[in-house]
Each structure stands twice: as structure tokens, then as C-alpha cells.
Amino acid sequence: xxxxxxxISLAVSAALLLTACKTTExxxxxxxxxxxxIQRAWHRIDAKDIGxxxxxxxxxxxxxxxxxxxAVPGEGEFSDLRDxxxxxxxxxxxxxxxxxxxxxxxKPKVKLYNLIDSVKIIAEPTQLQxxxxxxxFSSNGGMLKQEITYNAPTDGLKNMREGCSxxxxxxxxxxxxxxxxxxxxxxxxxxxxxxxxxxxxxKAVSITSVFQPDTEEDxxxxxxxx
Numbered sequence: 001x002x003x004x005x006x007x008i009s010l011a012v013s014a015a016l017l018l019t020a021c022k023t024t025e026x027x028x029x030x031x032x033x034x035x036x037x038i039q040r041a042w043h044r045i046d047a048k049d050i051g052x053x054x055x056x057x058x059x060x061x062x063x064x065x066x067x068x069x070x071a072v073p074g075e076g077e078f079s080d081l082r083d084x085x086x087x088x089x090x091x092x093x094x095x096x097x098x099x100x101x102x103x104x105x106x107k108p109k110v111k112l113y114n115l116i117d118s119v120k121i122i123a124e125p126t127q128l129q130x131x132x133x134x135x136x137f138s139s140n141g142g143m144l145k146q147e148i149t150y151n152a153p154t155d156g157l158k159n160m161r162e163g164c165s166x167x168x169x170x171x172x173x174x175x176x177x178x179x180x181x182x183x184x185x186x187x188x189x190x191x192x193x194x195x196x197x198x199x200x201x202x203k204a205v206s207i208t209s210v211f212q213p214d215t216e217e218d219x220x221x222x223x224x225x226x
Contacts, residue, residue: 035099038176041183042100047192050097051108053139055090057082061120065164085119085171092175109194111139123163128152130167130174136182140195144188148181150174 060081093114097103113136120131130150137143152170157163182188 038096038180038183039100041180042096042102045102045183045189045192047110047189048102049104049107049109049194050102050192051105051111052090052094052097053111053113055086055093055114055116057086057089057116057119059118060085061118065121065123065160065167082119086116088171089114089116089175089178092172093179096179108139110192112192113137113200115200121167123160123167125157125160125163126154128154128157128163128167128170130170132174132178134178136188136191137198137200138191138195139198140191140193141198142187142191142195144182144185144191146178146182146185148174148178150177 093112094103094105114134115137116132116134118131118133120129120133122129122131128151130148130152132146132148132150134148135143135145150170150173152163152166154163157166
């Protein structure tokens with residue numbers, strides 16, 4: 001009897017331990033209304049006349065999916081996934097700003113820059129994931145680091161080719177989620193207030209090691225659309 005009670009006690013303890021260690025439900029598993037959620041987040045921010053000056057992706061870390069399988073929605077003219085992702089992220093951000101009446105690309109009171117250090121694509125039987133590591137800079141000297149994870153569903157996954165397709169299909173949500181996480185951060189409020197006309201420098205400690213091959217002029221220079 002004592003052995004039985006001990007076994008039951010150990011089983012219950014193990015179950016409680018596993019429950020305590022259980023990870024949070026993946027992002028895709030609950031309701032996501034990017035437009036509605038992003039608009040609510042923007043409306044909590046008291047700011048106007050924001051411009052998006054530059055977005056750049058340093059590297060795409062693609063370990064399991066061939067790069068050309070990750071099609072960027074509406075950006076088929078790009079042969080380089082880095083440029084395509086940067087272009088898509090910038091357009092999505094501009095669209096969100098425009099939808100809430102805060103966009104002013106011609107005469108902005110504050111400019112935003114996004115340096116996306118890396119976009120990592122993970123495709124495994126139990127894990128389909130976008131990982132976006134980035135730094136947002138503003139013309140008033142503010143800086144905000146973000147590491148965003150977006151999980152695509154793995155339910156009924158047949159093979160990794162299908163996994164790559166699911167990742168590609170979830171790119172727009174991954175971008176929308178990264179924007180929502182950024183503007184929902186309380187520190188972002190300070191970044192979008194009119195400031196001193198700061199321009200991010202290549203000499204900044206946080207990005208020196210990332211951009212050693214490039215010059216400062218090359219970094220902020222917009223690339224022509226192909």
C-alpha cells in the first residue's frame with residue numbers, strides 16, 4: 001500500500017513539474033488580427049509626422065529551407081531574400097503608419113531606421129519558426145532592441161517541403177507580429193517624439209561588428225528596386 005501511495009505521489013509530482021515547465025503556447029495558436037491590434041497599439045501613441053527612413057537586413061540564416069522557396073508576398077522582383085525582406089518590412093511599417101494618419105515621408109518630425117541584424121528560418125518536424133533580431137533607431141537618438149519569434153503551425157505536417165511553404169505563407173504575419181511587438185513596447189513611445197535630428201552611425205557599438213565590410217555611406221544608401 002505504501003509503495004502504491006509513493007508511486008502515485010511521484011507520478012503527481014512529475015506531472016506538476018512538467019506542467020510548471022510547459023512552454024507558452026506558440027503564437028499562432030491564439031487569435032491574431034494584425035490590422036486591428038496594430039491600430040490599437042498605434043492609437044495609444046501620441047505622435048504624428050513619422051517617416052521610415054531606412055530598413056536593412058544584414059543576414060538571412062536559412063538552415064533547412066532553400067532560400068528561393070521563401071517567396072516574399074508581392075516582392076517577386078527581388079532575387080536577394082535580404083533585400084526583399086527589408087523592402088517588405090518597410091512597406092508594411094509605412095502602411096501601418098499611413099492607416100492611423102501618422103505617416104509623413106516628405107517632412108517627418110521624427111525618422112525611424114530599422115537595422116535587422118538577422119532573420120533566422122527554422123524548419124523542423126516539430127518547429128517552424130521565424131526569428132527576427134533587430135534594432136530600431138530614431139532621429140531623436142533613441143534605440144530599441146527587439147528579438148521576435150513567430151511560430152507557424154506544425155499540425156499535420158507531412159514533410160519539410162510543406163514546412164517551408166508554411167513558413168513562406170506566414171511571412172506577412174511574422175512581419176506584422178514584429179511590428180506589433182515593437183510599437184507595443186513602452187520605450188517606443190519616446191522614440192517617436194520629435195527630437196534632435198540624430199542619424200545612426202556605423203560607429204555605434206551595437207552594430208560595429210555586424211557591418212565591418214561596409215562603409216557608413218553604403219549602409220544608409222537606398223538601393224534601387226530591381
